[in-house]
Amino acid sequence: MDRIPILTMGHFLLVTIQVDMHDQLALTLQDDLTNKITSTLAKGVLIDISSLEIVDSFIGRMLGNISSMARVLGAGSVVVGMQPAVAITLVELGLSLTGVYTALDVEKGMQLLRRQIDADFYHLTTDGNFVEI
Amino acid sequence: MATLLKSEKLEVSEEQHIVTVRQAVRRMSVEIKLSLVDQTKIITAASELARNLLIYGGGGEVVLELLREGVRQGVRVHFADEGPGIENIELALRDGYTSGGGMGLGLGGAKRLVNEFDLVSAPGKGTHITITRWK
Ligand SMILES: Nc1ncnc2c1ncn2[C@@H]1O[C@H](COP(=O)(O)OP(=O)(O)OP(=O)(O)O)[C@@H](O)[C@H]1O
Numbered sequence: 578m579d580r581i582p583i584l585t586m587g588h589f590l591l592v593t594i595q596v597d598m599h600d601q602l603a604l605t606l607q608d609d610l611t612n613k614i615t616s617t618l619a620k621g622v623l624i625d626i627s628s629l630e631i632v633d634s635f636i637g638r639m640l641g642n643i644s645s646m647a648r649v650l651g652a653g654s655v656v657v658g659m660q661p662a663v664a665i666t667l668v669e670l671g672l673s674l675t676g677v678y679t680a681l682d683v684e685k686g687m688q689l690l691r692r693q694i695d696a697d698f699y700h701l702t703t704d705g706n707f708v709e710i
Numbered sequence: 711m712a713t714l715l716k717s718e719k720l721e722v723s724e725e726q727h728i729v730t731v732r733q734a735v736r737r738m739s740v741e742i743k744l745s746l747v748d749q750t751k752i753i754t755a756a757s758e759l760a761r762n763l764l765i766y767g768g769g770g771e772v773v774l775e776l777l778r779e780g781v782r783q784g785v786r787v788h789f790a791d792e793g794p795g796i797e798n799i800e801l802a803l804r805d806g807y808t809s810g811g812g813m814g815l816g817l818g819g820a821k822r823l824v825n826e827f828d829l830v831s832a833p834g835k836g837t838h839i840t841i842t843r844w845k
């Protein structure tokens with residue numbers, strides 16, 4: 578069965594979706610990512626959808642599920658590179674992607690992931706310093 | 711009256727066919743040079759309706775048409791299934807209503823994404839939906 582590859586880069590998992598995904602492929606990716614977060618103790622997941630030409634309710638739901646699952650497993654997540662036409666269409670479709678973090682590109686996505694992780698491990702004290710918790 | 715320039719019929723009986731429908735709608739949208747946003751809108755609407763046709767209608771037929779009406783061209787897509795039909799159309803179109811495990815966005819969302827949306831359905835009579843996007 579075909580699947581979308583998941584790359585490991587340090588504490589992060591990277592996924593680039595390059596095909597027009599059929600529904601089962603999206604579900605498999607969701608399961609694979611969940612397993613991989615658990616087995617690698619990854620701290621964050623970055624999903625690059627810059628080659629995706631549409632996001633319908635099914636793929637939208639998958640992105641939402643991945644972000645919830647990552648959160649439950651103690652990992653951050655971010656979806657990067659959504660094409661403007663896709664974003665416009667999503668809004669009109671009525672899909673809000675609540676809880677899904679998005680960034681313009683991979684670099685900004687990585688920054689966001691690092692910040693999500695820092696927020697988990699450090700606590701901002703009243704005098705503006707971070708302490709590890 | 712619109713003139714039919716081209717048409718294409720697709721069978722939808724398994725999940726992979728939803729992708730086939732999306733790709734066929736893309737081809738026709740590109741052919742009449744719909745803007746990228748309009749292409750994305752009608753492909754997304756078609757994806758939602760093809761999935762509904764498969765999941766709730768038990769599969770069916772999708773017919774794509776390339777039309778000319780005066781100076782404008784358009785892509786029209788018909789979705790026909792002989793499944794259980796929709797009892798309460800108003801309810802089914804409402805955002806958030808689902809009889810399955812979905813988000814209830816497909817039908818209402820698809821309607822918003824196109825210029826023309828026509829839904830004919832009744833219990834025992836199947837569901838027939840037509841969407842059109844004009845350039
Ligand atoms: N072809 C069809 N035949 C029978 N019932 C249908 C058909 N299409 C839609 N429906 C009914 O209309 C409801 C709403 O459809 P809609 O696409 O808006 O939401 P959904 O498919 O349940 O969820 P989502 O599309 O957000 O994943 C469905 O739950 C189903 O009960």
Ligand SMILES: [Mg+2]
Pocket residue numbers: 758761762812815816817
């Ligand atoms: Mg639906």
